Amino acid sequence: MTSTLGYLGRRVVHAVIVVALAYFLTYWVLFALPGDPVRNRLDNPQNPVPPEQTKVIIDYYNLDKPAWQQFFVTLGRLFHGDLGYSLGTGRKVTDLIAQGLQSTVLLAVLALLVAIVVAGGIAILAVFVPSPAVRAVLRAVPSVSLATPTFLVGLFLLQVFSYRLGWVSAIDTESPVSLVLPAITLGVGVSPSVTQVLIHGLAEAKVQPFVKVLKAKGLTQRRIVGRHLLRNGSIPALTLFALTTAELIAGSVIVETVFNRAGLGFVTEEAVRSQDGPVVLAVVLLVASLYSAINLLTDLVYPLVDPRIVITESRVRLRGGAGSRRERIAGAAA
Amino acid sequence: MSDIGQDTLVRPTPQTQASARAAARDRPGEAGRSAASWRRTARGIAAQLSVLDVLAAVFVLLLVIAIVAPRLLVGYDPLAAAEGHTLEAPSLHHIFGTDYLGRDLYSRLVHGTSATLSASAVALIVGLVGGILLGIVSGYLGGWVDSIISRVIDVLLSVPGLLLSMVIVVALGFGAVNAAIAVGVSSIASFSRITRSEVLRTRTSAFVEAAQHQGSSRVRTLVQHILPNSLGPVFSLIPLHFGGAIIWISSLSFLGFGAVPPKPEWGLLVAEGRQYLLAAPWLLLIPGLVIVITVLSISRLQHLASALRKALS
Numbered sequence: 333m334t335s336t337l338g339y340l341g342r343r344v345v346h347a348v349i350v351v352a353l354a355y356f357l358t359y360w361v362l363f364a365l366p367g368d369p370v371r372n373r374l375d376n377p378q379n380p381v382p383p384e385q386t387k388v389i390i391d392y393y394n395l396d397k398p399a400w401q402q403f404f405v406t407l408g409r410l411f412h413g414d415l416g417y418s419l420g421t422g423r424k425v426t427d428l429i430a431q432g433l434q435s436t437v438l439l440a441v442l443a444l445l446v447a448i449v450v451a452g453g454i455a456i457l458a459v460f461v462p463s464p465a466v467r468a469v470l471r472a473v474p475s476v477s478l479a480t481p482t483f484l485v486g487l488f489l490l491q492v493f494s495y496r497l498g499w500v501s502a503i504d505t506e507s508p509v510s511l512v513l514p515a516i517t518l519g520v521g522v523s524p525s526v527t528q529v530l531i532h533g534l535a536e537a538k539v540q541p542f543v544k545v546l547k548a549k550g551l552t553q554r555r556i557v558g559r560h561l562l563r564n565g566s567i568p569a570l571t572l573f574a575l576t577t578a579e580l581i582a583g584s585v586i587v588e589t590v591f592n593r594a595g596l597g598f599v600t601e602e603a604v605r606s607q608d609g610p611v612v613l614a615v616v617l618l619v620a621s622l623y624s625a626i627n628l629l630t631d632l633v634y635p636l637v638d639p640r641i642v643i644t645e646s647r648v649r650l651r652g653g654a655g656s657r658r659e660r661i662a663g664a665a666a
Numbered sequence: 667m668s669d670i671g672q673d674t675l676v677r678p679t680p681q682t683q684a685s686a687r688a689a690a691r692d693r694p695g696e697a698g699r700s701a702a703s704w705r706r707t708a709r710g711i712a713a714q715l716s717v718l719d720v721l722a723a724v725f726v727l728l729l730v731i732a733i734v735a736p737r738l739l740v741g742y743d744p745l746a747a748a749e750g751h752t753l754e755a756p757s758l759h760h761i762f763g764t765d766y767l768g769r770d771l772y773s774r775l776v777h778g779t780s781a782t783l784s785a786s787a788v789a790l791i792v793g794l795v796g797g798i799l800l801g802i803v804s805g806y807l808g809g810w811v812d813s814i815i816s817r818v819i820d821v822l823l824s825v826p827g828l829l830l831s832m833v834i835v836v837a838l839g840f841g842a843v844n845a846a847i848a849v850g851v852s853s854i855a856s857f858s859r860i861t862r863s864e865v866l867r868t869r870t871s872a873f874v875e876a877a878q879h880q881g882s883s884r885v886r887t888l889v890q891h892i893l894p895n896s897l898g899p900v901f902s903l904i905p906l907h908f909g910g911a912i913i914w915i916s917s918l919s920f921l922g923f924g925a926v927p928p929k930p931e932w933g934l935l936v937a938e939g940r941q942y943l944l945a946a947p948w949l950l951l952i953p954g955l956v957i958v959i960t961v962l963s964i965s966r967l968q969h970l971a972s973a974l975r976k977a978l979s
Binding site: 346349358586 | 824
């Protein structure tokens with residue numbers, strides 16, 4: 333038990349270090365390099381800032397002090413829940429993000445469901461369909477969807493279902509129906525890696541001896557696949573959860589732009605367009621924290637889901653001779 | 667879209683390469699091969715190729731021509747507007763139709779090939795050089811240097827590639843080259859990870875120990891012994907990352923952070939086509955399809971390369 337606690341502690345420390353480093357590096361890249369966004373805003377000849385405001389801005393960002401002092405002032409504000417003000421709109425960054433977050437979380441959750449259904453469906457068919465030709469075609473699906481940019485999928489769906497068939501309004505972004513196409517686009521966009529891992533996991537589980545036992549016991553194929561193989565084969569896909577979540581948020585930049593939805597992705601896109609450093613920094617902080625937190629959670633839940641995995645002194649390891657699947661998946665994910 | 671997804675596609679097989687190399691060393695000179703054995707090799711390669719491989723190779727060849735000598739493929743100026751011929755549907759004169767200024771889409775696509783692919787090449791080189799350097803330093807030196815570099819790589823991995831490239835675009839400013847660098851930086855992490863693990867593996871192998879006992883200096887051991895035996899799996903990732911870079915570059919231009927109009931970059935063509943989704947869907951679909959086919963063909967080349975390697979070694 334103590335070793336588990338120690339492991340937990342080390343993992344938490346590691347996650348905190350990664351998030352802190354992400355914040356520090358992003359801050360450094362955005363603000364300390366030449367081309368500082370605040371300075372750019374002040375020196376913008378097309379949209380001059382009145383002198384009295386200039387003084388307020390210089391005071392707020394401590395532009396007259398050295399860079400490291402500016403960093404610590406910003407960091408101090410962060411610990412008080414203050415992410416600063418958007419350079420483009422002048423609004424509080426926390427407000428901007430809170431406003432966009434709800435719509436994006438809804439989109440991301442739906443997209444995740446789409447991704448799970450798509451990946452699960454394709455993987456089951458790709459492993460268990462009797463015809464080898466169909467299996468080969470289905471196994472090629474992840475690489476084809478990897479080769480298809482997300483914006484293309486979105487625009488294609490928009491073209492077919494909004495403009496040609498007129499099923500979904502292209503302008504409406506409020507009603508629940510308007511979520512369907514964006515969720516499909518985003519879900520399909522993040523599905524290929526999940527599909528690949530699922531296909532691999534199912535194919536590996538299929539040839540294990542316990543399947544023969546189940547067959548000998550007289551279980552139907554449907555039951556073997558549904559109750560036993562799917563559980564076994566989908567465990568490796570769990571390791572992709574953090575990555576998929578982070579990708580959902582990053583992908584929402586493109587999907588929300590294509591479908592004109594006001595969400596976090598749209599806020600990010602606008603922030604990049606107007607070189608709005610504080611907003612970009614806050615988004616990176618959010619995504620990196622989310623990724624690290626979910627990654628940590630997955631690693632902790634993993635032994636509960638797959639009892640063959642035990643947490644040892646140094647790292648997570650597979651018990652017994654079932655092959656080091658966990659480590660191989662981790663290696664593939666690295 | 668993801669590095670990770672792509673990595674799972676390719677399982678680097680250092681063992682097979684090492685054994686292939688060993689086999690090559692055992693065989694006496696290549697000159698001793700007879701014409702018949704060459705023919706057999708050629709047939710062996712042909713037997714391993716599918717129709718798709720051949721199609722992919724032909725398409726990549728066309729792309730190369732489009733980069734080196736675009737005039738061979740097209741008769742129209744990609745930037746010449748033609749009044750009265752705007753938004754024409756595909757026809758014999760304009761096989762892919764014309765855009766809102768009457769510019770021939772086919773010739774814009776052909777001329778845009780070099781813009782998109784050279785940006786992807788820049789991204790690939792940035793990622794490759796950065797990743798290999800970090801991976802070597804961290805794998806070979808180990809200790810605290812390794813810890814620091816590994817944490818930085820963890821950070822790069824904790825931010826999704828598209829977001830990371832957008833952060834770098836904000837820092838560097840918009841433009842084709844900056845977008846390419848940004849995409850390159852976001853692929854450093856996966857190149858570095860694999861280089862590091864390969865260097866770690868090779869560093870402890872018997873022949874490296876033997877070289878060290880014979881008095882080979884650290885640098886010499888690294889350059890002469892460790893690197894040649896570590897980089898194979900890294901290089902085998904190139905086609906996949908090149909394909910990924912094409913998608914990211916065109917995504918960034920689609921969002922308006924990359925190449926600037928009127929440059930006929932592929933992502934820009936899609937973005938321009940987006941405005942005429944209803945009136946001229948081909949303006950969107952054809953450039954989109956070209957992007958997809960290009961990425962698929964390039965990742966197919968991987969099969970081709972491994973077939974060649976298998977047949978020749």
